[in-house]
Amino acid sequence: MLRQFVECSNGLVTIGAMMLAILTGDTVLMARMNRVHVGFEDALTPILPSY
Numbered sequence: 001m002l003r004q005f006v007e008c009s010n011g012l013v014t015i016g017a018m019m020l021a022i023l024t025g026d027t028v029l030m031a032r033m034n035r036v037h038v039g040f041e042d043a044l045t046p047i048l049p050s051y
Contacts, residue, residue: 007045014044 014036021029037044 007043010040010043011045 014033017036018030018033021033037047
């Protein structure tokens with residue numbers, strides 16, 4: 001349960017960081033934020049496949 005809590009908390013922070021990147025309009029920063037999940041997938045909730 002603690003692991004799920006930490007993963008969800010990290011996910012929310014990641015979403016917030018991505019929103020800030022979007023608001024800046026900096027495409028390089030947005031691309032970096034998209035790669036964060038790959039580098040830290042053990043500490044974040046899994047991404048659902050997009051259909």
